[in-house]
Amino acid sequence: MAPTIAIAREFTPESELINSNYEHIEITEDDTIPVIDFSLLISGNPKERSKAIKDLGKACEEWGFFLLINHGIPENVKNSMLEYVEQFFKLPEEEMRKFQGKNVMDPVRCGTRSLNNGPGRTISRGYIKLIVHPEFHFPDKPAGYRDTAFEYCKSVREIVEELLKGLCEGLGLEPNYISKAMDLDSSFQRFVSQLYMPCPKPELASGSPAHSDHGLLTIVTDNGIPGLQTFHNGKWINLRPPPNAVMVNTCDQLEILTNGKFKSNVHRVFHTGNTTRISLVSTNGPSPDKLVSPAPELVDESHPPAFAALTMREYYERHQSSSLDGKTILDQVRI
Ligand SMILES: O=C(O)CCC(=O)C(=O)O
Ligand SMILES: [Fe+2]
Numbered sequence: 647m648a649p650t651i652a653i654a655r656e657f658t659p660e661s662e663l664i665n666s667n668y669e670h671i672e673i674t675e676d677d678t679i680p681v682i683d684f685s686l687l688i689s690g691n692p693k694e695r696s697k698a699i700k701d702l703g704k705a706c707e708e709w710g711f712f713l714l715i716n717h718g719i720p721e722n723v724k725n726s727m728l729e730y731v732e733q734f735f736k737l738p739e740e741e742m743r744k745f746q747g748k749n750v751m752d753p754v755r756c757g758t759r760s761l762n763n764g765p766g767r768t769i770s771r772g773y774i775k776l777i778v779h780p781e782f783h784f785p786d787k788p789a790g791y792r793d794t795a796f797e798y799c800k801s802v803r804e805i806v807e808e809l810l811k812g813l814c815e816g817l818g819l820e821p822n823y824i825s826k827a828m829d830l831d832s833s834f835q836r837f838v839s840q841l842y843m844p845c846p847k848p849e850l851a852s853g854s855p856a857h858s859d860h861g862l863l864t865i866v867t868d869n870g871i872p873g874l875q876t877f878h879n880g881k882w883i884n885l886r887p888p889p890n891a892v893m894v895n896t897c898d899q900l901e902i903l904t905n906g907k908f909k910s911n912v913h914r915v916f917h918t919g920n921t922t923r924i925s926l927v928s929t930n931g932p933s934p935d936k937l938v939s940p941a942p943e944l945v946d947e948s949h950p951p952a953f954a955a956l957t958m959r960e961y962y963e964r965h966q967s968s969s970l971d972g973k974t975i976l977d978q979v980r981i
Contacts, residue, residue: 666971668856668914673875673882680705681891684805685716687812695812702809703816703908710858710896710911711876713887714809719801719867721890724926727798728869730791731839731924735772737787745774745785750966753783771854772841779803779835780933799837799928802865806833806930809863809894817904819943824862824903827941828932834861834958835930842873842915842923857970858910860962861931862903864895869924873917877972882916898976899931899961902953905940912972934959954979 682705687698705712735742747755756774777783778799784792807830811821824830840854856877866874870889875882887893895911917923932938939955956964956979965975 666856668877668882668912668972671877671880671882673884673916675886676878676883679876679883679885680709680712682712682714682894683716684714684718684808688808699812699816702812706813706896706900706908708909709876709878710901710909711878711913712894713891714805714865714894715888715891717805717892719798719805719892723794723798723801724867726790726794727839727926728924730788730794731774731841731926733788734774734785734791734839735841741787747775751963753777753781754785756785771843773838775836775838777834778837778928780832784837795837798926799835802928803833803835803930805865805892806863813900813908817907817944819941823941823943828862828899828903828936828938830933832933833930834932834934834962835928836861838925838927838929840915840923840925840927842871842917842925844920844922845918854915855970856912856914856972858912858973858976859895859897859929860899860958860965860975861897861929862900864897864927864929866893866895866928867926869922871917871921871923873915873923874925875914875916877912877914882914897929897931898965898973899938899958901976902938902979903941903944905944905949906952907944910973910976931962932958934962950981952981954981 680701682698682702686694687702689695702712742756745754745756754776758772778795782796784795786792807825810824814821814823868874872884872886874885874893876885885893895913896908898910900908901910935957937955937957938961940951940953945951961975964978968974
């Protein structure tokens with residue numbers, strides 16, 4: 647079942663391990679995680695919509711994270727996607743090798759990642775990372791995966807567009823401000839699917855490192871096996887979303903664009919136990935060649951520009967070729 651191919655940069659030699667600032671921190675639960683009802687956001691009822699817009703802005707300011715319900719992604723599409731991911735990682739090694747990719751900007755990359763987070767603390771996960779917009783790159787195996795994924799990624803873009811409209815309105819900007827300024831007709835959308843192997847020795851478990859995402863908003867769903875944690879008020883919060891909710895992260899370029907008003911979310915995966923976690927992660931960002939800097943409308947004497955401009959492409963390249971610990975890349979452009 648375990649995929650065995652690997653990409654060199656995905657292995658971090660012990661000598662290069664970063665001493666994370668996010669280790670040895672309390673892990674807790676929090677029942678005040680914001681929940682946004684998408685049906686109210688797109689509702690024709692102005693009162694409902696304006697309440698949803700207010701809650702959405704508050705979630706991005708205070709958490710950089712929220713659960714989204716009534717989002718309209720059909721349950722059967724999500725379930726098929728999860729099944730296809732499982733089938734994909736069962737493909738024979740020589741089939742998978744075709745999708746391996748060679749460098750971080752390749753539109754199709756898959757492999758395994760073993761994270762060596764200290765003596766005996768190794769986890770294994772299979773991943774496939776695909777650029778799905780403006781051009782749709784996707785493996786042709788297993789049969790049906792590509793077509794279902796096309797629908798799934800399109801639904802995600804539509805949701806993101808509506809969320810961004812709501813966020814713009816909340817900021818006092820024209821609803822299509824971000825869409826126009828960041829040329830979202832050719833938005834940079836990436837689809838990542840990860841399969842976290844069971845970790846039979848829970849005391850040794852770790853997961854993907856603490857990081858914030860590139861892009862504007864990330865939409866995450868999973869197979870119901872928990873593992874994702876968000877960093878909030880100095881603690882790690884376990885996320886246990888109800889099955890009908892998707893998880894949404896505010897990402898670095900939304901923090902840049904809003905000149906720091908919305909905070910990108912630091913999160914990680916901490917997977918333990920005898921179960922396999924599968925996640926579907928879609929990052930949604932500006933058009934690859936767009937220079938991303940604070941919106942002039944959100945800059946004034948008391949809010950000087952907090953970030954230097956960088957293209958989406960360059961930001962992504964840095965993000966993919968660095969060892970991340972929290973907001974590593976955002977800190978590089980912070981003024
Ligand atoms: O696998 C997950 O649940 C989330 C992974 C993640 O944070 C990412 O791919 O950026
Ligand atoms: Fe992430």
